[in-house]
Amino acid sequence: MDGRILSLFYICIGFIWWFSVFTFGLPVTILFILSKNIRSVFFSWVYATIIEPIQREKIDATRKKLFQILEDSLGNRDNSVPLEVLEIGVGHGPNLKFYPENCNLTVLDKHKFFEKEFSKNKKKYPHVSYQKTVIQPAECMRGVDDNSFDVVVSTFLHCSCDDSVAVLQEVKRVLKPVSGSFIHIVTDYPLRIRL
Numbered sequence: 001m002d003g004r005i006l007s008l009f010y011i012c013i014g015f016i017w018w019f020s021v022f023t024f025g026l027p028v029t030i031l032f033i034l035s036k037n038i039r040s041v042f043f044s045w046v047y048a049t050i051i052e053p054i055q056r057e058k059i060d061a062t063r064k065k066l067f068q069i070l071e072d073s074l075g076n077r078d079n080s081v082p083l084e085v086l087e088i089g090v091g092h093g094p095n096l097k098f099y100p101e102n103c104n105l106t107v108l109d110k111h112k113f114f115e116k117e118f119s120k121n122k123k124k125y126p127h128v129s130y131q132k133t134v135i136q137p138a139e140c141m142r143g144v145d146d147n148s149f150d151v152v153v154s155t156f157l158h159c160s161c162d163d164s165v166a167v168l169q170e171v172k173r174v175l176k177p178v179s180g181s182f183i184h185i186v187t188d189y190p191l192r193i194r195l
């Protein structure tokens with residue numbers, strides 16, 4: 001290739017590079033540094049659209065174990081009475097397919113932008129009776145009544161929430177005393193605890 005054309009080519013690439021850095025890269029980087037909320041929305045989006053779909057097969061095996069623990073703990077529950085369930089940090093709803101029959105499901109997430117994906121997803125699982133979505137941080141679940149749920153579900157939330165102790169206190173508040181269970185996955189370990 002002619003030397004002058006090659007130089008022109010490099011100049012154009014350099015120009016495009018600097019132009020993108022100053023018009024897009026720099027403002028976005030500054031926003032990321034300054035705003036915790038933007039970082040949190042971005043990482044939640046990356047999780048829902050890239051990480052979760054790529055790892056779905058492996059993660060679903062863990063989710064299945066978690067809901068099996070729930071089924072086992074329910075023993076011979078009266079299936080005609082709906083199970084009141086709250087899922088916190090629900091995201092786009094990857095747990096929906098694992099819920100047992102006859103659940104009244106309330107979901108909570110601190111980001112509103114998941115609602116659209118969640119709404120699409122919930123139509124695929126009519127066996128779950130969706131009640132409502134609450135947009136609130138799990139550390140302070142305003143709008144969720146005390147002693148109102150049989151089960152609280154949380155999967156892969158504690159790695160992204162700000163204050164796990166406050167979340168556990170809120171879970172304890174909203175669970176029915178004595179019978180209520182909190183089932184959760186932290187990293188790879190499904191667990192059920194009574195708070």
Ligand SMILES: C[S@@+](CC[C@H](N)C(=O)[O-])C[C@H]1O[C@@H](n2cnc3c(N)ncnc32)[C@H](O)[C@@H]1O
Pocket residue numbers: 044047052088089090091092093094095108109110111114136137138139154155156157160161162
């Ligand atoms: C890693 S994703 C997990 C999504 C889903 N539970 C799953 O198992 O794939 C974390 C989710 O929790 C939400 N989240 C993070 N911190 C939260 C908080 N403090 N309160 C409520 N939701 C929160 C995020 O918006 C996101 O939807």
